Amino acid sequence: MPEHDVLIIGAGLAGQRAALAAAQNGVSVAIMSKVHPVRSHSVAAAGGINAAIDVSDDWRSHAYDTVKGSDFLGDQDAIEVMCREAPGEVMHLEHIGVTFHRNERGELDLRAFGGASINRTAYVADITGQAILHVLYEQLLKHSSVVARYEEWFTTSLIIDDDGACVGVVARDIRSGRIETFAAKSVILASGGAGQCFKPTTNALICTADGMAQAYRAGAPLMDMEMIQYHPTTLAENGFLITEGARGEGAHLLNKDGERFMSKSAPNKMELASRDVVSRAEQTEINEGRGVGADGKGIYLDITVVPRKRTLEALREIVNIGKDFAGVDITREPIIIQPGQHYIMGGVKTDIDGQTPITGLYAAGEVACVSVHGGNRLGANSLLDTLIFGRRSGEHAAQRALSTPVPRISDTALRRDAKMIEEIIARPRSGRRVSEIKEELGTTMNSHCAVFRDGPGLQSAYETVRRLKEEAAHAYIDDSGTVFNQDVLGAIELGYMLDTAETIVAAAIERTESRGAQFRTDFPERNDAEWLKHINTTRGANGEPEISYSPVTITQWQPEERKY
Amino acid sequence: MDGVIVVEPMGNMPVIKDLIVDMDAVHWQKIRSVTPWLINREPVPEREYLVAREAMVDVTQSMACIQCGACVSDCLAMEVDPEFVGPAALAKAYRFVGDPRDDEPFERLRHLAENPDGMYSCTHCFKCVDACPKGVNPMGQIMRLRRIAGDDYKIEDRNNGYRHEQAFVKNIRANGLLHEADLLPDSYGGKFHPRAIPELLASLPVVIRGLLRRKITPAKALLHPHKAPKPLQAIFDQIESEPKRYELNLYVSGDDKDNETAGAVTEGAKR
Numbered sequence: 001m002p003e004h005d006v007l008i009i010g011a012g013l014a015g016q017r018a019a020l021a022a023a024q025n026g027v028s029v030a031i032m033s034k035v036h037p038v039r040s041h042s043v044a045a046a047g048g049i050n051a052a053i054d055v056s057d058d059w060r061s062h063a064y065d066t067v068k069g070s071d072f073l074g075d076q077d078a079i080e081v082m083c084r085e086a087p088g089e090v091m092h093l094e095h096i097g098v099t100f101h102r103n104e105r106g107e108l109d110l111r112a113f114g115g116a117s118i119n120r121t122a123y124v125a126d127i128t129g130q131a132i133l134h135v136l137y138e139q140l141l142k143h144s145s146v147v148a149r150y151e152e153w154f155t156t157s158l159i160i161d162d163d164g165a166c167v168g169v170v171a172r173d174i175r176s177g178r179i180e181t182f183a184a185k186s187v188i189l190a191s192g193g194a195g196q197c198f199k200p201t202t203n204a205l206i207c208t209a210d211g212m213a214q215a216y217r218a219g220a221p222l223m224d225m226e227m228i229q230y231h232p233t234t235l236a237e238n239g240f241l242i243t244e245g246a247r248g249e250g251a252h253l254l255n256k257d258g259e260r261f262m263s264k265s266a267p268n269k270m271e272l273a274s275r276d277v278v279s280r281a282e283q284t285e286i287n288e289g290r291g292v293g294a295d296g297k298g299i300y301l302d303i304t305v306v307p308r309k310r311t312l313e314a315l316r317e318i319v320n321i322g323k324d325f326a327g328v329d330i331t332r333e334p335i336i337i338q339p340g341q342h343y344i345m346g347g348v349k350t351d352i353d354g355q356t357p358i359t360g361l362y363a364a365g366e367v368a369c370v371s372v373h374g375g376n377r378l379g380a381n382s383l384l385d386t387l388i389f390g391r392r393s394g395e396h397a398a399q400r401a402l403s404t405p406v407p408r409i410s411d412t413a414l415r416r417d418a419k420m421i422e423e424i425i426a427r428p429r430s431g432r433r434v435s436e437i438k439e440e441l442g443t444t445m446n447s448h449c450a451v452f453r454d455g456p457g458l459q460s461a462y463e464t465v466r467r468l469k470e471e472a473a474h475a476y477i478d479d480s481g482t483v484f485n486q487d488v489l490g491a492i493e494l495g496y497m498l499d500t501a502e503t504i505v506a507a508a509i510e511r512t513e514s515r516g517a518q519f520r521t522d523f524p525e526r527n528d529a530e531w532l533k534h535i536n537t538t539r540g541a542n543g544e545p546e547i548s549y550s551p552v553t554i555t556q557w558q559p560e561e562r563k564y
Numbered sequence: 565m566d567g568v569i570v571v572e573p574m575g576n577m578p579v580i581k582d583l584i585v586d587m588d589a590v591h592w593q594k595i596r597s598v599t600p601w602l603i604n605r606e607p608v609p610e611r612e613y614l615v616a617r618e619a620m621v622d623v624t625q626s627m628a629c630i631q632c633g634a635c636v637s638d639c640l641a642m643e644v645d646p647e648f649v650g651p652a653a654l655a656k657a658y659r660f661v662g663d664p665r666d667d668e669p670f671e672r673l674r675h676l677a678e679n680p681d682g683m684y685s686c687t688h689c690f691k692c693v694d695a696c697p698k699g700v701n702p703m704g705q706i707m708r709l710r711r712i713a714g715d716d717y718k719i720e721d722r723n724n725g726y727r728h729e730q731a732f733v734k735n736i737r738a739n740g741l742l743h744e745a746d747l748l749p750d751s752y753g754g755k756f757h758p759r760a761i762p763e764l765l766a767s768l769p770v771v772i773r774g775l776l777r778r779k780i781t782p783a784k785a786l787l788h789p790h791k792a793p794k795p796l797q798a799i800f801d802q803i804e805s806e807p808k809r810y811e812l813n814l815y816v817s818g819d820d821k822d823n824e825t826a827g828a829v830t831e832g833a834k835r
């Protein structure tokens with residue numbers, strides 16, 4: 001049985017940063033990922049990373065923008081930590097080799113991004129996530145004597161001992177089908193988001209909420225799950241992301257009359273208001289018949305106003321996406337976009353060191369909820385979140401491991417998971433296919449749990465998810481092999497997505513107000529008196545989510561009306 | 565052909581199952597062989613390293629590599645010589661050699677030059693350029709590694725390609741037309757260079773055959789009947805008076821159609 005002081009599940013930015021930080025603290029570290037680390041979803045991040053590094057900027061301004069962006073649901077102590085440590089973290093990335101774009105003086109160049117009061121987004125063309133992820137992986141290769149890598153291993157569950165502490169995981173080697181128990185003094189979940197619960201989504205096929213569901217099943221609370229971000233600019237054809245960097249560079253949003261409609265809801269920030277505000281404005285235009293495209297469900301994003309040379313240099317990926325997937329040369333004509341599911345603000349509840357309420361279990365990155373994003377995440381704050389809290393959990397988990405004995409583990413969990421996999425493979429072809437259930441889940445969530453929500457719609461989504469859970473218990477797959485059996489993993493992931501979707505809908509039903517990404521047409525106002533609090537969902541005895549609340553931490557910024 | 569698309573596993577790598585190949589055994593092993601991390605130039609500054617804007621845009625082209633292995637799959641040189649470091653790893657190497665923050669570009673280049681399966685094993689077949697979905701242009705990065713090694717660090721090219729190229733330039737500059745009799749000795753450092761003698765002896769049969777078939781005459785071979793015309797000299801003078809080498813860069817220039825944009829070429833790595 002492999003044993004490590006610190007075991008990290010997930011090798012995106014949060015996981016790799018955690019691994020490197022833990023290794024610096026002199027403990028034995030391992031990192032596990034169901035895909036090769038550089039295929040982690042962080043690779044898709046385009047626009048950049050926020051930090052108050054400009055001499056005329058201040059971390060408090062970054063923190064205030066973040067608090068305001070969160071619609072005052074973010075915990076201000078955590079936001080302060082993130083924004084204060086941001087400049088140092090970005091400089092660290094620069095030192096280890098990230099090829100950040102420079103200004104004419106050779107310093108880091110900063111671009112404008114949504115909800116920010118000053119240019120504070122450092123970037124590498126529109127491949128920022130890829131550039132950082134690859135540089136961190138370079139560092140993992142450099143430190144391979146102290147960080148073991150389990151590449152293409154799939155974690156099936158967390159192991160909780162009799163005292164309720166997390167002491168390891170069960171995982172399957174995807175290449176061979178072998179299943180193993182891993183013992184660890186500290187486990188860090190860095191397994192990313194839940195985008196595949198929705199269809200369409202900007203998220204990759206691997207974003208299946210594994211970590212959230214694993215923690216939830218182990219008894220950890222999930223917080224702010226109702227807060228689902230719809231990004232204002234996703235390609236109408238297939239939901240691909242067009243980075244906010246495009247609007248940062250000056251692109252306009254136009255309705256069918258050619259009007260820059262953002263002047264109505266955000267006269268100052270216009271296209272660069274926070275994402276929830278822009279997505280709602282777009283959806284309103286569409287719902288009121290001013291959309292564009294064949295079905296009237298789109299909005300024009302006009303990038304032609306950006307100088308062509310700048311677009312080719314700084315937005316190269318979306319030039320290619322436009323060309324390849326929409327047949328549009330974005331430097332010459334507008335492209336049709338619409339709001340689309342992009343990010344989940346909620347996740348496994350943690351403190352500012354990444355600790356969850358389960359001893360020995362940490363979480364960082366999109367899987368976690370510290371909560372720095374509250375009701376709405378600002379663009380370019382997520383990469384920052386993954387790195388700051390990845391590093392902090394790596395450090396804390398290592399310190400903890402130094403004073404913790406090697407756990408003793410039975411093989412109960414291993415036997416249970418092995419049996420579960422055998423059972424999936426043996427299912428008769430009488431039920432539905434895994435892929436059909438996943439499809440229905442995605443479209444249901446996108447119909448009822450999107451930019452605008454209401455009680456009856458959410459209730460029907462909840463009932464659908466409950467039914468799909470029952471169907472999923474008998475859903476069949478085609479591949480019964482052992483080597484690279486992605487089919488069986490798909491069936492396990494479906495279970496994770498359904499558990500997670502259930503908590504999302506339950507929390508959205510619970511919050512009878514409108515705040516950040518949660519807009520209830522039946523409760524259109526923000527209601528601080530009743531709802532300035534987090535909703536936590538834990539798994540109840542009957543398997544259904546149980547709701548509880550926790551307070552929002554306020555340090556220096558009192559809630560006020562949000563205007564852009 | 566008839567709307568049929570053939571799908572097969574990637575080449576140059578062992579197949580594990582169906583379309584799945586063992587990238588670790590080939591692609592990643594080669595990446596690991598080029599010391600794929602930054603070796604910091606000291607002192608590490610408190611804030612960012614101050615480096616030219618163009619230099620960062622320039623290495624971003626190789627940072628755009630997604631490590632998909634398509635270039636490795638299609639590499640003809642690797643098909644013949646499986647030990648060849650290959651296009652992806654060499655593009656990765658350029659990412660450090662071209663990065664002004666790296667302290668050991670010379671060591672990196674010397675290593676790639678001394679390795680018999682290093683940067684001189686590329687045969688310029690353009691397969692990797694075609695295969696790359698991200699416009700990384702691995703072959704272009706390999707050529708730049710070679711140019712920096714030869715021009716800036718005077719690193720010896722084992723295959724003599726660098727001197728061969730120089731011999732062509734010298735030859736055309738002087739004669740206007742290719743004067744083949746000089747090309748060979750010049751490629752080995754001149755008629756009287758010790759390295760040239762065995763090469764000249766070895767090529768004696770070719771020379772004799774040429775003489776017999778009257779393709780060349782002793783007079784033509786020894787005298788230089790043709791001189792480069794003035795306008796040609798002017799072209800050489802102009803190019804050689806440029807203070808820096810100019811290199812194309814995808815991120816700045818866009819693709820061919822975009823060349824009308826201002827600043828379509830950028831300075832090459834400054835070394």
Ligand SMILES: Cc1cc2nc3c(=O)[nH]c(=O)nc-3n(C[C@H](O)[C@H](O)[C@H](O)COP(=O)(O)OP(=O)(O)OC[C@H]3O[C@@H](n4cnc5c(N)ncnc54)[C@H](O)[C@@H]3O)c2cc1C
Nearest residue numbers: 010011012014034042045047048155192365366380382383
């Ligand atoms: C298209 C797009 C563009 C974006 N652009 C930006 C941007 O410009 N700026 C910004 O700040 N944010 C951006 N974001 C958001 C940001 O990219 C993500 O929130 C962030 O990268 C998440 O990182 P992570 O490390 O938490 O998870 P991920 O990068 O998703 O990594 C998750 C890891 O967990 C592993 N894993 C998951 N389940 C298992 C399992 N069961 N067993 C083993 N391993 C597992 C995966 O293999 C992977 O390694 C963007 C998001 C998208 C979708």
